[in-house]
Amino acid sequence: MYRRIRRAALVAVAAGSIAMANNAMADVRYEVLSFEKLDGWEDDDHAAALAVFRNTCQDMDDPDWRALCAYATSDPDPKSFFELLFRPILIDDGSEAMFTGYFEPELDGSLSPSPRYAHPVYAMPPEAKEISPWLTRQQILDGDAMTGRGLEIAWVDDPVELFFLQIQGSGRIRLPDGRSIRVGYAGANGQPYRSVGVELVRRGVYEPHQVSAQVIKNWVRRNPDDGARLLYHNPSYVFFREVSEVPADKGPLGAMNRSITTLRTVAVDPAFVPLGAPVWIEKDGKGPLRRLMIAQDTGSAIKGSQRADIFFGTGDRAGRAAGRLRDPGRMIVLMPIQRAFALLSEDG
Template identity: 75%
Template sequence: MEFDQLVGWADDDHAAALKTFLNTCRDLEDLDWTAVCRFAQTNPEPRQFFELFFRPVLIDDGQDALFTGYFEPELDGDLYRSERFRYPIYKMPNEALAQSPWLTRREILDGDVMAGRGLEIAWVDDPVELFFLQIQGSGRIRLPNGKYIRVGYRGANGHPYKSIGVELVRRGVYQPHQVSAQVIKNWVRRNPEDGRELLYHNPSYVFFREVSKVPADQGPLGAMNRSVTTLRSIAVDPAYVRLGAPVWIEKEGEKPLHRLMIAQDTGSAIKGAQRADIFFGTGDQAGLAAGKLRDPGRMMVLMPIQRAYALLPESAI
């Protein structure tokens, strides 16, 4: 595929994409990638850089493309348990590191396996927001003194992620087009007992680590242990897309988005060659925008030229 086949390619801000690429390309170790990264550090003309060193490749696993959004939520919490703040954000226990799968969400929360071990990073006031913090994989906790701590993904219990939005549709509570993060939160709060059981439908449970050394003006850490960038970083399935690779997004839907992004994160719900989660930033407004996104389209991975040509059948060379 050639760059003139990418819809909107010429109109993008290639300098912004190059800046985001530079944030993680130094961590790529393969020879093809280290070569292009070295040149990227010489202050090249951004669009020419991508067109000279890469070729767009459509990776297809037979599944329809799907774009969703994620963000960094902000929760109210404290470092100590109280009547208000009584829902813990946990570090990862050694058992979960050693055994996969480990206990389910229900077994972790209804049992006493986590009690008295000092595994709590902080305590928050809303179990529903905590559930969605686990889906996002990172967030900021606003303390009573006005300061923040930041938490990032450490690992999970090894059970597959199951969407509670899909489950609400299966039950006939909502139609697919009605489901968003806010709709789900409202339903759980209106139906506390059934809502608790709905959250248990997802057996996956995420553990965190504190990453407060990341400056407040930078995004949360992604899977490459570098900050992700608003509307330039995406989460992908690393079984198909190399972390650190530039990816051209052609998202359709109500608000089309054609943009060069960088694959810098992963997620338990992000599975497939044409699956991407777009990072929308930090806070409530970013959350509202991310929660509404569920659109079709296509994505092309930009691969170093030699690697891209190696994938072609001999008849096409």
């Protein structure tokens, strides 16, 4: 999602080249923990986690993971499955742990433009795939590069919500007749992602602890001219594709091209965590969370071994919960036994 799909990283990790052996990872440390050291492990719903693991493990090509996936489909005892076949690994790259949240937005829109529905949701133009970086957000929206090309998937009524749809990377668009279409990440313009929340803090408008998605939206709407310029501060622009074949009762597609699951899917940095791997989350702060999730997604802002984005579901309520989350804690990756000890050998 986001902003989100990184196919090259997915292929590399799924092939077993977890990128931990390269020189840039030389300072990363690995520690094998016992399951007794995982706070809250005994109380979690391991069956729910196993069901989510089975949803994407079939797409992991490495032999170690394929063998585990085959066994996962044989209806094992869920808790024993994880405890017998995995080892918890704490991966430390020296950065502080931070958990944030993301969600699937719902926007009001139409399949044809009108005075109300005036803001297009664009498919990716061919030249943006070939040239990186391509045009900036401002050049795309103020210029004529997209005009008359039939790249509009739909039109929505709120440019601010469209901006945040691009940050989330997927969403639903409610049509006037009650139907909905779903859009997912198709690519981006190759420009760097710059946080408008950080920019508001830099300008002295807010303190860091005050900034959330809702706060940013409200400020932009109260200050339409300055707000438009603020959104241009982020030159990154995301293009979409329609993915309405995903059933309405399923989550949006993540980086593994499978539906993700509310409060069981986490977005990670695939340079450290294999996509599809179980991940034990110990989120502190307000509303502590102790839960086994599955690393099924990525994000351009998700960098580091202890950085994770928790999927909160679809709609405004999920968006409010996700927008409030910015908490410390720790993340432990469950690795196949032989791979876990191989990492320790690499660590020296």
